[in-house]
Amino acid sequence: MFVVGTFYFFAIFLIFSSLSVIFSKNPVNSVLFLVLTFLNSTFLFILIGAEFVGIILAIVYIGAVAILFLFVVMMLDIQLIDIVFSVKKYIPLAVLFALVIISEIIYLTVVKVVKGNILLEPSSINNTEAIGDVLYTKFFIDFQLSGIVLLLAMIGAIVLTHIYKPSIKRQNISHQNSVTASERVSLHNPKNGEGIDA
Amino acid sequence: MELTLIDILLGILKIFSFVMPVLISVALLVYLERKVLGAVQLRRGPNVVGPFGILQSFADVIKLITKENILPSNSNKFLFIFAPMLTLLLSLIAWAVIPISSKYVIADINIGILYLFAVSSFGVYGVIIAGWASNSKYPFLGALRSAAQMISYEVSIGFVIITVLLCVGSLNLTDIVESQKNVWFVLPLFPMFIVFIISCLAETNRLPFDLPEDEATLVAGFFTEYSSISFGLFFLAEYANMILMSSLTVILFLGGWYPPIDLFPFNAIPGLVWFSLKVFLILFVFLWVRATFPRYRYDQLMRLGWKIFLPLTLIWVILTSAFLYYFEMLPQ
Numbered sequence: 023m024f025v026v027g028t029f030y031f032f033a034i035f036l037i038f039s040s041l042s043v044i045f046s047k048n049p050v051n052s053v054l055f056l057v058l059t060f061l062n063s064t065f066l067f068i069l070i071g072a073e074f075v076g077i078i079l080a081i082v083y084i085g086a087v088a089i090l091f092l093f094v095v096m097m098l099d100i101q102l103i104d105i106v107f108s109v110k111k112y113i114p115l116a117v118l119f120a121l122v123i124i125s126e127i128i129y130l131t132v133v134k135v136v137k138g139n140i141l142l143e144p145s146s147i148n149n150t151e152a153i154g155d156v157l158y159t160k161f162f163i164d165f166q167l168s169g170i171v172l173l174l175a176m177i178g179a180i181v182l183t184h185i186y187k188p189s190i191k192r193q194n195i196s197h198q199n200s201v202t203a204s205e206r207v208s209l210h211n212p213k214n215g216e217g218i219d220a
Numbered sequence: 221m222e223l224t225l226i227d228i229l230l231g232i233l234k235i236f237s238f239v240m241p242v243l244i245s246v247a248l249l250v251y252l253e254r255k256v257l258g259a260v261q262l263r264r265g266p267n268v269v270g271p272f273g274i275l276q277s278f279a280d281v282i283k284l285i286t287k288e289n290i291l292p293s294n295s296n297k298f299l300f301i302f303a304p305m306l307t308l309l310l311s312l313i314a315w316a317v318i319p320i321s322s323k324y325v326i327a328d329i330n331i332g333i334l335y336l337f338a339v340s341s342f343g344v345y346g347v348i349i350a351g352w353a354s355n356s357k358y359p360f361l362g363a364l365r366s367a368a369q370m371i372s373y374e375v376s377i378g379f380v381i382i383t384v385l386l387c388v389g390s391l392n393l394t395d396i397v398e399s400q401k402n403v404w405f406v407l408p409l410f411p412m413f414i415v416f417i418i419s420c421l422a423e424t425n426r427l428p429f430d431l432p433e434d435e436a437t438l439v440a441g442f443f444t445e446y447s448s449i450s451f452g453l454f455f456l457a458e459y460a461n462m463i464l465m466s467s468l469t470v471i472l473f474l475g476g477w478y479p480p481i482d483l484f485p486f487n488a489i490p491g492l493v494w495f496s497l498k499v500f501l502i503l504f505v506f507l508w509v510r511a512t513f514p515r516y517r518y519d520q521l522m523r524l525g526w527k528i529f530l531p532l533t534l535i536w537v538i539l540t541s542a543f544l545y546y547f548e549m550l551p552q
Contacts, residue, residue, distance in 0.1 A: 050352060054299075054349075057345070073329070073330060073331050074330075074331055074334070077331050077334045077335060077338055078334070080338045080342075081334065081337060081338045081341060084338070084341075084342060085337075085338060085341030085342060085374070086341070086371060086374075089344055089345070089348070089367055089371060090371075092345075092348060092367075093348070093364065093367050093368075096348070096352050096360075096363075096364075097364075148330045149330075150330060150331060150391055193519065195523065
């Protein structure tokens with residue numbers, strides 16, 4: 023009873039917050055609702071006993087990804103964003119994505135019923151160990167491939183943002199550290215009424 | 221498993237038995253900080269309110285509560301009030317998984333260390349929401365600095381935690397402490413211990429990494445616009461976080477509730493006392509660092525995080541796992 027009640031509470035809250043992501047006018051509120059959505063899905067994962075997946079979702083998405091979203095959105099000028107743009111433009115794309123996701127769910131649940139050899143028996147082994155057992159053995163290739171995808175994305179981001187211009191002045195740390203006091207400070211004893219010509 | 225009313229009431233009592241000592245030790249920690257700083261700078265520190273000035277922080281709290289709470293007129297009111305509440309909440313819920321002795325813990329969950337890591341990484345939200353909702357230049361700059369800083373140092377904290385977990389083979393905090401019965405991890409993993417303490421300073425926005433509140437350039441950083449109890453909540457949360465990170469250091473590296481030597485006069489003292497003494501030691505290091513080091517420049521801070529700590533911790537993860545694998549010491 024308690025678990026079912028908690029499930030419905032978090033599920034309804036999840037739907038409410040994900041709708042608010044779309045309908046909030048202020049983009050900062052959107053991102054904060056997105057954080058709430060991630061948090062609720064974490065709770066749902068923990069409710070079905072997948073505590074490892076749930077908490078990793080929280081660490082990665084709330085602790086890192088959403089903070090960077092927030093970081094970027096906060097620096098936008100809100101007055102510019104508040105202009106209500108046409109939602110209709112994005113409907114075909116949204117429908118396409120929705121169709122892809124729905125067909126994936128149907129494929130996984132109806133056509134290809136998940137085989138018992140992936141699901142481990144609920145024995146003494148906890149689900150962190152269960153994931154660890156299969157991730158680096160059975161799903162080794164998938165794991166490495168997703169790593170390469172992430173690496174490519176990271177290199178792409180660095181290439182896009184790292185600009186080398188001769189006009190940009192950078193500090194050379196080893197140069198700064200090798201400076202001695204006599205190169206930076208010189209002591210003078212000026213006479214009264216006269217300045218120093220440097 | 222059915223929850224009864226008595227279970228719930230017991231749970232609430234248990235939570236209070238953790239939260240009240242934390243809040244009281246926050247007050248004492250503030251007093252301790254002022255005394256330590258005073259001693260380092262050859263001053264007396266607070267010495268008027270109560271015996272040796274020990275009630276000074278309680279007097280300060282009463283002052284903060286009775287003051288008027290000012291809401292800036294162009295701020296986002298809801299988020300402005302929500303941010304300090306969130307910050308204090310996050311610094312208190314983390315205590316749910318901290319085992320302060322072999323039996324005494326609220327929730328002994330499988331993934332305790334991940335829970336702590338998650339909660340401490342949420343801490344940045346309080347700061348960044350406060351900075352944005354104030355709708356003012358200095359808090360906003362403070363919030364941006366804080367977001368970048370906390371994310372950078374979380375990476376090295378993550379790697380340090382992975383190194384410890386490789387030696388333990390469990391994500392449960394009680395297991396982590398119990399695997400240090402014979403030798404504390406501070407000895408074999410000493411460089412990681414140093415990296416962890418420094419990263420904790422950055423994660424809790426303490427000096428010499430307190431750039432989010434850098435009073436020399438940003439007035440007071442992200443809580444410039446805060447007054448009265450909403451400022452007080454940030455203040456409480458900062459010190460509660462310090463105690464939390466010190467406890468985490470003790471659990472990961474200093475053998476939790478175990479005595480330094482398992483001999484008669486030492487092992488007769490209860491584990492709770494050892495735990496508190498070790499936490500006190502780490503807290504003293506926090507205050508000592510504050511009194512000793514000047515504040516880092518922002519680019520130096522980022523350079524330390526990404527170009528020194530990240531490669532160092534990454535190499536240590538690889539070295540440790542290679543060592544454990546080669547000598548077949550990987551925990552089963």
